[in-house]
Amino acid sequence: MHKNNNMITILGIESSCDDTSAAVIRDSLLLSNVMAGQDVHTRYGGVIPELASRAHQQNIVPVVDKALDQAAISPGEIDAIAYTRGPGLLGSLLVGVSFAKGLAISLGKPLVDVNHLHGHLLSHFIKDPSTISDSPSFPFLTLLVSGGHTQIVRMESHLKFSIIGQTIDDAVGEAFDKCAKLLGLGYPGGPVIDRLAKEGDNKAFVFAKPRVKNLDYSFSGVKTSLLYFLRDRMKEDPAFMEKNINDICASFQATLIDILMEKLIIAARTTGINELALAGGVSANSALRERIVYEGNRRGWKCYLPQLRFTTDNAAMIAITGYYKFKEGHLSSLDAVPLSRVLDNF
Ligand code: KG4
Ligand code: ZN
Numbered sequence: 001m002h003k004n005n006n007m008i009t010i011l012g013i014e015s016s017c018d019d020t021s022a023a024v025i026r027d028s029l030l031l032s033n034v035m036a037g038q039d040v041h042t043r044y045g046g047v048i049p050e051l052a053s054r055a056h057q058q059n060i061v062p063v064v065d066k067a068l069d070q071a072a073i074s075p076g077e078i079d080a081i082a083y084t085r086g087p088g089l090l091g092s093l094l095v096g097v098s099f100a101k102g103l104a105i106s107l108g109k110p111l112v113d114v115n116h117l118h119g120h121l122l123s124h125f126i127k128d129p130s131t132i133s134d135s136p137s138f139p140f141l142t143l144l145v146s147g148g149h150t151q152i153v154r155m156e157s158h159l160k161f162s163i164i165g166q167t168i169d170d171a172v173g174e175a176f177d178k179c180a181k182l183l184g185l186g187y188p189g190g191p192v193i194d195r196l197a198k199e200g201d202n203k204a205f206v207f208a209k210p211r212v213k214n215l216d217y218s219f220s221g222v223k224t225s226l227l228y229f230l231r232d233r234m235k236e237d238p239a240f241m242e243k244n245i246n247d248i249c250a251s252f253q254a255t256l257i258d259i260l261m262e263k264l265i266i267a268a269r270t271t272g273i274n275e276l277a278l279a280g281g282v283s284a285n286s287a288l289r290e291r292i293v294y295e296g297n298r299r300g301w302k303c304y305l306p307q308l309r310f311t312t313d314n315a316a317m318i319a320i321t322g323y324y325k326f327k328e329g330h331l332s333s334l335d336a337v338p339l340s341r342v343l344d345n346f
Helices: 039-044 049-069 091-106 116-125 172-182 189-197 220-236 238-270 285-299 315-327
Strands: 009-014 021-027 029-036 079-088 111-114 140-145 152-154 161-166 273-279 303-306
Touching: 009 049, 009 091, 009 111, 009 140, 009 315, 021 049, 021 315, 029 049, 029 315, 039 049, 049 091, 079 091, 079 116, 079 315, 091 111, 111 116, 111 315, 116 140, 116 152, 116 315, 140 238, 152 238, 161 238, 172 189, 172 220, 172 238, 189 238, 220 238, 238 285, 273 285, 285 303
Parallel strands: 009 079, 079 111, 140 273, 273 303
Antiparallel strands: 009 021, 021 029, 140 152, 152 161
């Protein structure tokens, strides 16, 4: 089929952890976003890298096919292929990177490499025909909260941003997941805790909050605090956890949210920025979403909450980032290798 005037069509591919996803974006409009999750990890209580790579290998061709199909475009109409280069599990990334390279060679199209975190940050710029939503205006602050990262990011433009605060140990998503594991709630823990917390009293128990300098975070102590709390209470009553599960979830979740908000409020005050956004898997959390809106209303912030389907890992965010990079001529060469950790300049 012939090329569509001046529009830019990007195929995005995401395979950094345990979701295989492909999406098509034309200019910034989303045409498709297909996901294949991997149930295989649930029974192990966490992602098993080797199993994740194998599942990506099985999923990648049908997922990309479906994304092109749903977007009603032929491979020839793609202007560039954007893929997640890192951070993530190396074996998982390799599947997406290798597939993207193979497809790029066979179609004679350029490649754009995308930093997965950059993808989360730009998820607010995906234009979804099914919903009307505003995008933030620059500069704005994003609280990026996921299974691997917790950062306050100052966004200067689509391609320029700086991390002004971040965790010095665990990510907040990890705290949710580890807490859920202690409570025997399965993996991933965040959504389960979110659900049970709705039925509980968030002031029932108190957990220790960390003292960390500047705009940085720490979440390893609060997890240890929960561990000792459970050990002590269960010595007195072995059924304590079962009886109080909703209150424990609500109180623990509230502690994590308090920790997040305390630094975000300082960041907004010290930068003088009053446009604030949430991004990353933990931004699906209903109490966190309510809380940022509540704090925002009191402080005159304009808050941006990502659509739920763009909170956890998805290829639409990779495609939109690829779109902005492609427009500025940031292409990737065929010898680019996946990066399990992100470098500063990428
Ligand atoms: O962004 P993401 O899909 O993957 C990474 O890049 O890490 O985030 C996954 C994390 C997991 O820790 C998961 O427990 C958490 O997001 N999560 C939630 C919720 N939904 C997903 N945490 C709290 N509440 C939720 N509703
Ligand atoms: Zn992610």
